[in-house]
Amino acid sequence: MTRITDLPAESIMLPGNRACAGCGIGIALRQITSALDGKLVLVNPASCLTVLGGMYPTASVAVPWLNIAFPSTAASASGVAAGLRAMGRADEMTVLAMAGDGGTADIGIQALSGAAERNEDMIYLCYDNEAYMNTGTQRSGSTPQGARTTTTWSGKKENPKDVPAIMEAHNVGYVASTSAAYPTDVYDKVAKARGLSGLRYIHMNTPCPSGWSFDPKDTVRLGRLAVDAGLVVLYEVQDGEFHLTGRSAALAKSGLKATVAEYVATQGRFRGMSPETIAEIQAWVDKRWAGFLKREAGE
Ligand SMILES: Cc1ncc(C[n+]2csc(CCOP(=O)(O)OP(=O)(O)O)c2C)c(N)n1
Ligand code: SF4
Numbered sequence: 129m130t131r132i133t134d135l136p137a138e139s140i141m142l143p144g145n146r147a148c149a150g151c152g153i154g155i156a157l158r159q160i161t162s163a164l165d166g167k168l169v170l171v172n173p174a175s176c177l178t179v180l181g182g183m184y185p186t187a188s189v190a191v192p193w194l195n196i197a198f199p200s201t202a203a204s205a206s207g208v209a210a211g212l213r214a215m216g217r218a219d220e221m222t223v224l225a226m227a228g229d230g231g232t233a234d235i236g237i238q239a240l241s242g243a244a245e246r247n248e249d250m251i252y253l254c255y256d257n258e259a260y261m262n263t264g265t266q267r268s269g270s271t272p273q274g275a276r277t278t279t280t281w282s283g284k285k286e287n288p289k290d291v292p293a294i295m296e297a298h299n300v301g302y303v304a305s306t307s308a309a310y311p312t313d314v315y316d317k318v319a320k321a322r323g324l325s326g327l328r329y330i331h332m333n334t335p336c337p338s339g340w341s342f343d344p345k346d347t348v349r350l351g352r353l354a355v356d357a358g359l360v361v362l363y364e365v366q367d368g369e370f371h372l373t374g375r376s377a378a379l380a381k382s383g384l385k386a387t388v389a390e391y392v393a394t395q396g397r398f399r400g401m402s403p404e405t406i407a408e409i410q411a412w413v414d415k416r417w418a419g420f421l422k423r424e425a426g427e
């Protein structure tokens with residue numbers, strides 16, 4: 129596992145971008161582009177990532193970047209991969225489809241499902257900030273239960289959709305779950321995926337100070353608290369083999385270090401949540417975490 133001091137010092141990201149202060153996307157994009165050594169074509173639908181990428185003629189990352197229609201990420205990336213193959217240049221660079229949770233769990237899922245079934249040659253990375261942030265915080269299929277958004281003003285009633293599990297059901301060779309709050313975990317998973325072929329899916333929890341309502345200085349702290357509470361689990365599944373990674377592997381030995389109550393108390397989006405809802409979410413987390421521990425034990 130790469131240590132934080134081993135991460136490349138030079139960055140493919142240029143100084144300055146248009147994202148909010150403390151945005152988790154920028155923290156992670158630095159590691160993602162480094163792990164691909166700058167040799168990538170980025171395919172990106174409408175989202176906060178588009179804003180971060182810059183407005184013509186400026187750009188925040190010196191890589192080829194395609195802005196494409198909201199539902200079409202995996203279909204467009206399939207076309208780019210086919211083009212590179214036709215030119216005999218597929219080995220020169222990675223096709224990185226990078227979309228938000230709305231663009232992945234909801235509107236882009238049919239294109240993603242088709243690309244996964246065809247095992248198209250791309251890394252598909254969903255950065256999950258748990259709502260439609262670019263348009264002002266509407267709920268997505270990935271918004272956690274209890275979170276207030278402009279379309280769930282009294283708190284969302286449902287648990288989030290498990291997109292990595294959906295991708296596993298497509299039998300793709302590599303599925304991983306990571307967090308922007310763990311740069312080395314992000315770097316290692318993207319670097320590993322780079323060395324594989326076919327469709328590789330990475331789901332990245334990405335704290336959003338504006339939409340979650342917390343101080344921008346706390347992005348990493350809250351991302352890590354989500355892992356300590358078992359709400360976000362770091363793992364990978366390669367050719368059907370499941371492993372917890374990094375902090376989640378350590379927590380499997382020590383037990384979870386935080387509760388749902390502690391986590392929700394840190395963010396304005398969960399304000400006024402009832403003790404009953406917190407207990408309901410805690411029971412959901414406990415059951416899911418027990419399932420992960422069983423898989424880790426090979427049961
Ligand atoms: C077909 C279509 N519907 C709606 C929109 C408006 N729209 C642009 S970005 C966005 C939200 C994207 O949410 P997500 O994918 O989670 O990315 P985030 O903004 O959170 O980074 C929406 C609804 C659009 N561009 N195209
Ligand atoms: S709204 Fe959230 S995800 Fe979007 S740029 Fe701002 S901090 Fe980043």
Ligand SMILES: [Mg+2]
Pocket residue numbers: 228229230255256257258259260261268
């Ligand atoms: Mg989003």
